[in-house]
Amino acid sequence: MPIGIVLLDKPAGLSSNAALQRVRRLYGAAKAGHAGSLDPLATGMLPICLDEATKIAGEILSSRKRYRFTVLLGVSTVTGDREGEIVERSSVPDLAPERIEAVLEAFRGAGRQVPPMYSALKRGGRPLYELARAGVVVEREARPIEIFDLRLLARHGESIDLETHCSKGTYVRTLAEDIARALGTCGHVTALRRISVEPFEREPMQTLESIALACENGPPPRMLPADWPLAHLPAVYLDSLQATRISHGQAVVIGGAGAGKVRLYGTGRFLGIGEADGLGGVRPKRLFGP
Numbered sequence: 154m155p156i157g158i159v160l161l162d163k164p165a166g167l168s169s170n171a172a173l174q175r176v177r178r179l180y181g182a183a184k185a186g187h188a189g190s191l192d193p194l195a196t197g198m199l200p201i202c203l204d205e206a207t208k209i210a211g212e213i214l215s216s217r218k219r220y221r222f223t224v225l226l227g228v229s230t231v232t233g234d235r236e237g238e239i240v241e242r243s244s245v246p247d248l249a250p251e252r253i254e255a256v257l258e259a260f261r262g263a264g265r266q267v268p269p270m271y272s273a274l275k276r277g278g279r280p281l282y283e284l285a286r287a288g289v290v291v292e293r294e295a296r297p298i299e300i301f302d303l304r305l306l307a308r309h310g311e312s313i314d315l316e317t318h319c320s321k322g323t324y325v326r327t328l329a330e331d332i333a334r335a336l337g338t339c340g341h342v343t344a345l346r347r348i349s350v351e352p353f354e355r356e357p358m359q360t361l362e363s364i365a366l367a368c369e370n371g372p373p374p375r376m377l378p379a380d381w382p383l384a385h386l387p388a389v390y391l392d393s394l395q396a397t398r399i400s401h402g403q404a405v406v407i408g409g410a411g412a413g414k415v416r417l418y419g420t421g422r423f424l425g426i427g428e429a430d431g432l433g434g435v436r437p438k439r440l441f442g443p
Contacts, residue, residue, distance in 0.1 A: 155181060155182050155203050155204060155373070156203060156204045156205045156376075156441070157202075157203055157206055157375075157376025157378055157379055158200055158201065158202050158376055158378075158379065158381060158382070159176055159200075159201045159203065160198055160199075160200055160201075160353055160359060160377070161176055161198070161359055161360075161361070161364075162196065162197060162198065162199075162359065162360045163195070164196060164361065165193070165194055165196050166193055167193060168193050170187075170190075172187075172199060172201075172361065173185050173186070173187050173199075173201050175361055176201050176203075176364065179364050179365060179373055180364075180373050182203040182204050183204055184203075184204055184207055185201055185202065185203050185207065186202050186207040187199055187200065187201050187210070188200040188201075188202065188214050188216075188350065189213070190273060191345075191347060192234065193236070194234055194235065194236055194342075194344075195345040195347060196346045196347075197220075197348060197358075198347045198348065198349055198353065199347070200353065200382075202379070203376065205379065205442055206376075208379075208425065208426075208439045208440075208441065209380075209382065209383060209426065209439070212383060212426075213350065214321060216321065216351035216352065217301065217318060217320055217321070217351045218318075218321070218323075218347060218350050219316070219318045219319075219347070219349045219350075220317050220347050220348065221306070221314065221315070221316045221345075221346050221348060222314075222316075222317075222325050222342050222344060222346070223312050223314050223342065223344040223345075224313050224315065224329045224333060224342060225340055225342075225343045226245045226311045226312065226313065226333055226338050226339070226340045227242060227244065227245040227338055227339065228241070228242055228243075228339065228340065229241040229243075229330065229340060230341045231271070233271065233326030233327060233329065233342060234343070235341065235342070235343045237271070242339075244338065245311050246336070246337045246338065248308075250305070250308075252336070253308070253313065253336065256336055257303045257305060257332070260300050260303050260328070260335075261300050261301075261303050262299065262300060263297065263298075263299045264297075265296060265297055265298065266295060266296060266298045266322075266323065266327055266328070266331075267294075267296075267327065268281070268293050268324060268327070269324055269326055269327050270282070270284065270285035270290055271285050274293075276291055296322055297322075298319065298320050298323045299320040300317060300318075300319050300320075300323070301319060301320070302316070302317060302318040303316075303317045303319075304316055304317075315329075315332075325342065325345055326341070326342050326345075329341065352382050352384070352385070353377075353382070379423060383416050383426070386414050387413075387415045387429075388415070388416045389407055389410055389415045389417055389418070389427060389429070389435055390418045390419065391405065391407075391417060391419035391424070392419070393420060395419065396419030396420050399417060399424060399427065399435075399436075399437050399440070400440065402437055403436075404434050404435060405436075406435075407429070407433060407435045409433075410429035410431075410433060410434075410435050411429055412429050412430060414429075414438065415429050415435060417435075417437070423441065424440055425438070425440035426438045426439045426440075
């Protein structure tokens with residue numbers, strides 16, 4: 154089976170799930186999962202885990218992400234981006250660079266954000282965007298987020314180009330709307346690109362076209378190994394007996410394993426993620442198949 158991670162440069166106009174299914178078929182994988190969806194209008198990095206690598210997708214979901222986006226000031230839409238119906242127009246004040254910087258500074262650091270109605274969060278088993286399309290608005294609780302970096306790249310007319318490095322769960326559309334309000338007007342996202350997902354900041358991305366072309370002429374492009382994004386976890390190497398016990402769901406004793414999640418290796422391969430108790434015991438947490 155094709156086990157590994159593909160860093161897809163998702164094109165605009167395609168949902169994350171549609172892009173995922175195309176990659177899955179090109180690689181001939183039985184299953185696939187992505188680590189953080191992108192809106193259809195958005196482009197950029199979409200990590201796709203194939204087959205057994207889907208078991209570590211959750212480890213990537215919790216990572217920080219970096220985006221570049223353009224906000225058109227003076228116009229807001231129901232979806233917070235250019236695909237939605239216009240719901241408000243407002244004048245745009247004369248914004249000196251110092252004024253913009255002061256507003257951006259107020260958003261840096263830890264904060265809370267109310268998720269938008271047009272999101273994949275679920276209420277009663279239904280995505281919020283389905284409720285929104287039916288004209289239903291429900292109360293959403295603000296969630297903690299953190300903006301590690303937020304800076305102005307350029308201003309052209311009534312649009313501003315921004316870049317942010319943010320925690321998981323940050324909605325850039327909502328951030329853009331909040332920034333516009335703080336500037337004394339309204340606004341919406343007209344362009345959005347995810348530059349990177351930790352820990353893949355410097356890894357090249359593949360396009361659907363490049364993958365398809367490679368498949369036409371031979372095997373698909375090489376993937377990143379499933380343990381690549383887990384380098385921050387301590388590695389634990391098991392002998393054959395310990396590997397067998399772990400594979401049967403049993404704990405083993407490993408000296409100096411510390412405490413917390415660990416990478417498990419044995420029989421010449423990556424076995425999955427374990428949990429060390431700090432007393433020498435290691436138990437399986439999420440194992441790959443044989």
